[in-house]
Amino acid sequence: MILIKKITPARCVAWLVLITMLVVTLFPLLFVAKTSFVPAGELYTTSTQLLPDNPTLSNYKKIFGLLSTEESIAAGGSGANINITTSMINSVIFTGIIVIVQTFNCALAAYAFARIPFYGSKLLFGAFVASMMIPSVVTLIPNFVLMRDLGLLNSMLGMVAPFFLMHGFAVFFLRQFFISLPKDIEEAAQLDGANSFMIFFKIALPLSWAPLMTVATLTTINMWNEFLWPFLIATDDSMKTLPVALQSFKSQTPQGQPDWGGLMAATVIATIPTIIMLFFFGRRIVESVQFTGGK
Amino acid sequence: MANITLKNVTKRFDKLETIHGVNLKLCDGEFVVFVGPSGCGKSTLLRLIAGLEEITEGVIEIADKNMNNVAPANRGVAMVFQSYALYPHMSVRENMSFGMEMRGESKENIHTRITKASHILQLDELLDRKPRQLSGGQRQRVAIGRAIVREPDVFLFDEPLSNLDAELRVDMRIQIAQLHAKLKTTMIYVTHDQVEAMTLADKIVVLRAGHIEQVGSPMDLYHNPNNAFVAGFIGSPKMNFLPALISDIEADNLVMVAFNGQKIPFKIQSDKLSIGDPVTLGFRPEHIHLAKQEDGFHFDITVDVAEHLGGISYLYSQVEDNKVIIEISGENLLASGDVLSVGIKQSDCYLFDQAGKTLIDRALPNR
Numbered sequence: 001m002i003l004i005k006k007i008t009p010a011r012c013v014a015w016l017v018l019i020t021m022l023v024v025t026l027f028p029l030l031f032v033a034k035t036s037f038v039p040a041g042e043l044y045t046t047s048t049q050l051l052p053d054n055p056t057l058s059n060y061k062k063i064f065g066l067l068s069t070e071e072s073i074a075a076g077g078s079g080a081n082i083n084i085t086t087s088m089i090n091s092v093i094f095t096g097i098i099v100i101v102q103t104f105n106c107a108l109a110a111y112a113f114a115r116i117p118f119y120g121s122k123l124l125f126g127a128f129v130a131s132m133m134i135p136s137v138v139t140l141i142p143n144f145v146l147m148r149d150l151g152l153l154n155s156m157l158g159m160v161a162p163f164f165l166m167h168g169f170a171v172f173f174l175r176q177f178f179i180s181l182p183k184d185i186e187e188a189a190q191l192d193g194a195n196s197f198m199i200f201f202k203i204a205l206p207l208s209w210a211p212l213m214t215v216a217t218l219t220t221i222n223m224w225n226e227f228l229w230p231f232l233i234a235t236d237d238s239m240k241t242l243p244v245a246l247q248s249f250k251s252q253t254p255q256g257q258p259d260w261g262g263l264m265a266a267t268v269i270a271t272i273p274t275i276i277m278l279f280f281f282g283r284r285i286v287e288s289v290q291f292t293g294g295k
Numbered sequence: 296m297a298n299i300t301l302k303n304v305t306k307r308f309d310k311l312e313t314i315h316g317v318n319l320k321l322c323d324g325e326f327v328v329f330v331g332p333s334g335c336g337k338s339t340l341l342r343l344i345a346g347l348e349e350i351t352e353g354v355i356e357i358a359d360k361n362m363n364n365v366a367p368a369n370r371g372v373a374m375v376f377q378s379y380a381l382y383p384h385m386s387v388r389e390n391m392s393f394g395m396e397m398r399g400e401s402k403e404n405i406h407t408r409i410t411k412a413s414h415i416l417q418l419d420e421l422l423d424r425k426p427r428q429l430s431g432g433q434r435q436r437v438a439i440g441r442a443i444v445r446e447p448d449v450f451l452f453d454e455p456l457s458n459l460d461a462e463l464r465v466d467m468r469i470q471i472a473q474l475h476a477k478l479k480t481t482m483i484y485v486t487h488d489q490v491e492a493m494t495l496a497d498k499i500v501v502l503r504a505g506h507i508e509q510v511g512s513p514m515d516l517y518h519n520p521n522n523a524f525v526a527g528f529i530g531s532p533k534m535n536f537l538p539a540l541i542s543d544i545e546a547d548n549l550v551m552v553a554f555n556g557q558k559i560p561f562k563i564q565s566d567k568l569s570i571g572d573p574v575t576l577g578f579r580p581e582h583i584h585l586a587k588q589e590d591g592f593h594f595d596i597t598v599d600v601a602e603h604l605g606g607i608s609y610l611y612s613q614v615e616d617n618k619v620i621i622e623i624s625g626e627n628l629l630a631s632g633d634v635l636s637v638g639i640k641q642s643d644c645y646l647f648d649q650a651g652k653t654l655i656d657r658a659l660p661n662r
C-alpha cells in the first residue's frame with residue numbers, strides 16, 4: 001500500500017530545503033564524474049557544460065595502466081606510472097584489517113564494560129569515552145615518532161596501528177547496546193552452563209548483528225577515506241592507499257599542471273565503495289548518528 | 296534426592312536488606328509455591344537458590360550439599376523465566392539443545408531427550424521455528440521444554456504464566472501440574488496469583504517484605520492462617536475483616552467476643568487477653584449466608600455494587616468504613632441499594648489480635 005501524505009506548506013518548504021541541499025552536495029560529485037569522461041584536450045572548452053561533448057574512457061584506461069606511456073601523454077597525462085590497482089589493494093587491506101580487528105576488539109571490550117563487573121571498570125570506561133574528545137591531530141606526531149622508533153614506517157602494521165586495536169566511539173556505542181540486551185537471556189545461558197566467553201560468542205554477538213554492522217560500516221567509510229596517517233607513514237609507492245595515491249597523483253605532473261582527467265577518474269573509482277556502502281547501510285548510519293546525537 | 300534447605304539466608308543489595316534470615320526446608324519431589332505481594336522478595340529468593348544472585352549470609356543446600364560457592368550451572372537446577380528468555384536467534388530445537396551441548400552430551404542423547412520433551416509438550420511441529428514465530432503459549436512451552444531436557448533435580452519457575460491470557464493460563468497451569476505428576480521432580484514456583492498457588496502447591500510459602508509469614512499446605516493456610524496477612528492473602532475474594540471486642544473471659548479458655556451487639560463464645564488459648572481488648576473478626580466472602588445463622592453473628596448491610604457472574608454473584612458493601620465482600624449463588628439477583636441481613640456461623644469465623652496474630656485454632660475439614 002502506498003501512503004500518500006497530505007501536502008502541506010510546511011512539507012513543501014521541507015522538501016525544497018532538502019532538494020536544495022541535495023543539489024548543492026551532489027553537484028560537485030557530478031562535476032567530478034563528468035570531468036572523468038572528458039578527453040584531455042577538451043577539458044577547458046567544456047568546463048561550463050554538464051555533459052562532455054565526446055565522452056571517452058581513456059582517463060580510466062590511463063589510471064589502470066592500460067595505455068602505453070605515449071598514449072598516456074597524448075591523452076594529457078604526465079606519463080608517470082600511476083598505479084591505482086596497487087593502492088586500491090592497499091586500501092582494501094588497510095580498511096579490512098582495521099574494520100575486522102577493531103570491531104571485534106571493541107565488541108569484546110564493550111561487552112566486558114556492560115556485563116562483567118571488575119575493579120576500575122567505570123574509570124577505564126571513562127577513559128575510553130574521554131578518548132573520543134581528543135582530536136586525532138594531537139596524537140599524530142607522537143604516534144609517528146613511535147612508529148618510526150619501532151621501525152614500522154612503510155609497513156601495513158604501522159599503518160593500521162593507531163586504529164585497529166580500539167575505538168572509543170565503537171566501545172561506547174556497542175556497550176550501550178549490550179546493556180539493553182535482556183539480561184534474562186544471558187542468565188538462561190549461564191544456567192545452561194555457558195561461561196562468559198560462550199555467552200559473548202553464542203548469545204550476545206549473534207544478537208548484536210545490527211549494531212556491529214553499523215560500527216563496521218562507519219569504520220569502513222572513515223578508514224577508506226583516511227588520508228593523513230597513511231600519508232605520513234606510507235611514503236613508499238607500493239604502500240600508498242587510494243587517498244594518498246590521489247594526492248600524489250595531483251602533484252606528480254612535471255609541467256606543474258595536474259592531470260585533471262586522470263585524477264577525476266581515480267576519484268570516481270575511489271568513491272564507488274563508499275557509495276555502495278551508503279546504498280546498503282545508509283539507514284544504519286543515520287540511526288547510529290542519531291544515537292550519538294551527531295558526529 | 297533433591298531436598299532443599301535454606302539456613303538463615305540473607306540478601307543485601309549494597310546496604311539494602313531484602314531477604315531477612317530465611318529458614319526453609321523443602322522435601323524432594325515437592326511442588327512448592329512462593330507467594331506474596333509485589334516486591335516481597337520471591338524472585339530474589341528463587342534467584343538465590345538458582346545461584347544467579349550471591350547470598351550475603353546463610354547457607355543454601357541442595358541435596359544436602361552446600362551450594363553457596365557452586366556455579367548456577369552445577370546446582371542441578373533449571374529455571375523458567377517470566378519473560379521466557381528464549382534465545383531469539385536459535386530455533387526451538389537449538390534452544391533446547393544449547394544447554395546439553397554446553398555440557399557435552401552426546402548427539403544421540405540430545406536427540407532422544409528433545410524428542411521426548413517435545414512430545415510431552417506438543418512441540419514436535421515447532422522444532423524448526425524461531426521464538427518470534429511462536430505464540431505466547433508456545434514460547435512458554437519451549438521455555439519449559441528447555442528446562443525439562445536438562446533433567447534437573449529442581450525446577451524453578453518465576454511467574455511463568457503471568458504473560459499469558461486468562462484461558463491459556465488455566466491451560467498451562469494444568470499442564471504444569473501434570474508435568475509435576477509425571478516427573479516427580481522438586482519444583483519451586485513463584486507467583487502472586489493465589490489461585491495458582493492453591494491449585495498447584497503441595498506446600499505454600501507466604502512471604503512478606505523479605506520474611507516468611509507462613510509455610511503450609513494450601514488447606515492449612517486457608518483454614519488456619521497464622522495471621523491476618525496470610526488470611527487476607529490466601530483465598531479469593533479476600534477475607535473480610537471487621538472490628539470486635541473481648542467482652543468476657545470465662546473458665547476453660549472460653550472468651551466472649553462481642554460484635555454488633557451480639558456475644559459469642561470462642562475457645563482461645565491465650566493469657567494475654569483481657570476484657571475490653573479490641574480484636575479483628577475475619578470471615579470469608581463464601582461463608583456469608585443471606586440469613587441469620589443459629590450460632591453466629593449477624594448484621595445488616597446495604598449493597599453498594601452487585602456483580603453477577605452467572606454461577607455466582609459478588610456483593611460489595613461497607614460496614615463502618617470496612618469493605619465487606621459477599622459471595623452468593625447466582626440465583627439471587629440482588630441489586631445495589633438492597634438492604635439485607637446476613638449471618639456467619641461461629642465455626643466460619645477467624646479471630647486475630649491487635650498485632651494480627653491468629654487467636655483460634657480451627658479444625659481442618661475431614662475428607
Ligand SMILES: Nc1ncnc2c1ncn2[C@@H]1O[C@H](COP(=O)(O)OP(=O)(O)OP(=O)(O)O)[C@@H](O)[C@H]1O
Nearest residue numbers: 308311313331332333334335336337338339340487
Ligand atoms: N538487583 C537489585 N538491586 C537492588 N535491589 C533489588 C535488586 N533486585 C531486587 N531488589 C529489591 O529486592 C526486593 C525484592 O525484589 P523481588 O524482585 O524479589 O520481588 P518479587 O517478590 O519478585 O516482586 P514481583 O512480584 O513484583 O516480581 C525489592 O524491593 C527490589 O526492589
Ligand SMILES: [Mg+2]
Nearest residue numbers: 337338339453
Ligand atoms: Mg518477581
